[in-house]
Structure formats: structure tokens, C-alpha cells
Amino acid sequence: MNNTTTPATQTGGITDSAPFTVAVTIPPYREFAEAIGGDHVTVMVMVPAGASPHTYEPTPGQLRALADTPLYLAVGSGIEFEEAWMESLTAVNPGMQVVDTSAGITLLHTDEGDAPVTDTTVGTDGDIRYDPHIWLSPANARVIARTIADAYITYAPADAAYFEGQFASYDAELEQLDQEIEETFAGTDKKTVLVYHPAWGYYADRYGLDMHAVETDGKEPSPANLQKIISTAKENEIPVIFASPESPTRNAEAIADEIGGQVVYISPLAEDYTDNLVQVTDAFRTWGV
Numbered sequence: 457m458n459n460t461t462t463p464a465t466q467t468g469g470i471t472d473s474a475p476f477t478v479a480v481t482i483p484p485y486r487e488f489a490e491a492i493g494g495d496h497v498t499v500m501v502m503v504p505a506g507a508s509p510h511t512y513e514p515t516p517g518q519l520r521a522l523a524d525t526p527l528y529l530a531v532g533s534g535i536e537f538e539e540a541w542m543e544s545l546t547a548v549n550p551g552m553q554v555v556d557t558s559a560g561i562t563l564l565h566t567d568e569g570d571a572p573v574t575d576t577t578v579g580t581d582g583d584i585r586y587d588p589h590i591w592l593s594p595a596n597a598r599v600i601a602r603t604i605a606d607a608y609i610t611y612a613p614a615d616a617a618y619f620e621g622q623f624a625s626y627d628a629e630l631e632q633l634d635q636e637i638e639e640t641f642a643g644t645d646k647k648t649v650l651v652y653h654p655a656w657g658y659y660a661d662r663y664g665l666d667m668h669a670v671e672t673d674g675k676e677p678s679p680a681n682l683q684k685i686i687s688t689a690k691e692n693e694i695p696v697i698f699a700s701p702e703s704p705t706r707n708a709e710a711i712a713d714e715i716g717g718q719v720v721y722i723s724p725l726a727e728d729y730t731d732n733l734v735q736v737t738d739a740f741r742t743w744g745v
Contacts, residue, residue, distance in 0.1 A: 532556035
């Protein structure tokens with residue numbers, strides 16, 4: 457993405473433990489930013505809970521707040537809000553350091569052969585289209601957390617020991633979460649799930665799920681493709697379609713009626729990241745086939 461550093465390459469202007477403000481794009485990154493920053497940071501989320509990064513526009517108040525924000529922890533994988541607005545956000549504060557937290561993560565795209573069904577967007581390499589939802593794999597979250605810690609240390613080197621300690625604690629938590637999810641799916645053959653919005657590609661890739669998605673490239677399916685999805689769900693006796701509460705659900709409910717099932721809501725954007733993935737894992741394990 458434009459106007460990013462990978463990771464932060466500048467030294468900031470504080471030499472004590474005075475809290476500094478960091479901006480993040482989506483709610484899950486609040487947990488990342490606060491877990492590592494502790495009481496040394498104040499976090500501002502640009503796309504609030506319940507809103508969609510596909511359509512959200514920053515408010516005048518948010519733009520004013522960015523003028524005094526030294527660090528922006530960008531998702532960096534092509535998420536639509538950043539693609540549409542980052543140039544305007546950095547224009548408000550040209551000195552703001554934009555940290556690309558996708559650095560070091562292998563991005564998935566739809567022409568990788570056996571890669572899972574993904575929600576794609578135009579990435580940074582021309583016409584290559586990537587799944588932007590990198591945070592939904594705890595293994596990726598560990599990489600993101602390391603990048604954030606490095607950015608904090610670069611900005612506030614006097615507090616390096618504090619940030620390293622915070623990172624070590626949170627990294628251990630993410631490692632345990634990753635292991636627990638892996639063990640959950642290692643003990644079951646119920647790994648086929650139907651999702652409406654294909655946000656869970658990195659999760660599916662990490663844990664070996666067979667994920668069928670209704671949307672493709674952020675678009676509604678054609679009537680023929682929709683019928684194919686319904687037929688696949690019936691053939692596999694899939695009882696549930698997973699939908700995001702941040703997106704319209706009328707079509708998901710119609711599909712559930714067709715397959716004689718129900719809609720179960722799981723959010724890729726929940727602010728309580730670790731607790732949310734525990735709940736999502738339980739839902740996939742319970743309703744997968």
C-alpha cells in the first residue's frame with residue numbers, strides 16, 4: 457500500500473513513558489496495539505465496531521485527531537478502507553509514521569492452486585489480488601504483534617524493555633491460542649463449512665478447513681453459482697451458513713431457508729480478538745460437517 461514503512465524506520469519524539477496515540481484501521485487491532493503498548497499508548501480505531509471497512513468513510517473528527525497521531529498501524533494487506541483513504545489520512549499529518557503490519561506475512565490470493573476460497577482485493581503488486589484478512593490466523597497475529605512491538609520500540613526506544621515484556625506475554629497467549637485451535641481440528645473430521653463473506657481464508661488455510669463461500673471477490677453470486685452453492689450444501693448436509701453481522705444478511709437467510717438450515721453469525725472484526733477466535737472455533741467445530 458502507499459505511504460507505508462515496513463516496519464517503522466524513524467525515531468519518535470518521546471524519551472519517557474508519556475502515553476502516545478496510535479491509530480489502527482479495524483477493531484481487532486485495538487487488542488494488538490493495547491496488549492503490547494499497555495498504559496504507554498492510547499488507541500484510536502478508524503473503522504468502528506459494527507461498521508464495514510468496505511464502505512466506511514472517516515469523520516471530520518477522526519481526521520482532526522489524526523493530526524496529532526504519531527503512529528498508524530495499518531493492516532497493509534489491501535483492506536479496502538486503507539486503499540481508499542490512506543492517502544487522505546497521511547495528507548492530514550505528513551509526519552505520521554504508517555507501519556505496514558502485513559510485513560513478513562505470506563498473502564493468499566485466488567490463483568494459488570489449492571489455496572482456500574478468499575475474499576480478494578487489488579493488492580500492491582499490480583493486478584494480483586490478495587485476501588486482506590491476515591489477522592484471522594493467530595500465527596499471522598504473532599507476526600503482526602512483533603511488527604507493532606518493533607514500531608513502538610523505534611518510536612520510543614527509552615521504553616524498549618517495557619514493550620518487549622508486553623510483547624512476550626501477548627505472544628505466548630497467541631501461541632497458546634494457535635495450539636488450542638490446531639488441537640481442536642486435529643481431533644475432528646468436521647471441517648467443511650459454508651460462509652457468506654469469505655473472510656476466513658487464512659484461518660481455513662492454517663487449520664485445514666474446507667471452506668465454501670457465497671461471495672466471490674466481494675460480489676454476490678450469479679444465479680447459477682448460487683444454485684451450485686445450495687446444491688453443494690445440500691449434498692454435504694451442511695446445516696449452517698456463517699455470516700458476518702457487519703454485512704447485509706438477507707441473502708444468507710434465504711440460502712439457509714433453501715438448505716433447511718440456519719444462519720450463525722461470526723465476526724471477523726470483533727474487538728476482543730482472542731475471545732472471538734475461541735468462539736468462532738467452537739462454532740466451526742459444532743456446525744462443520
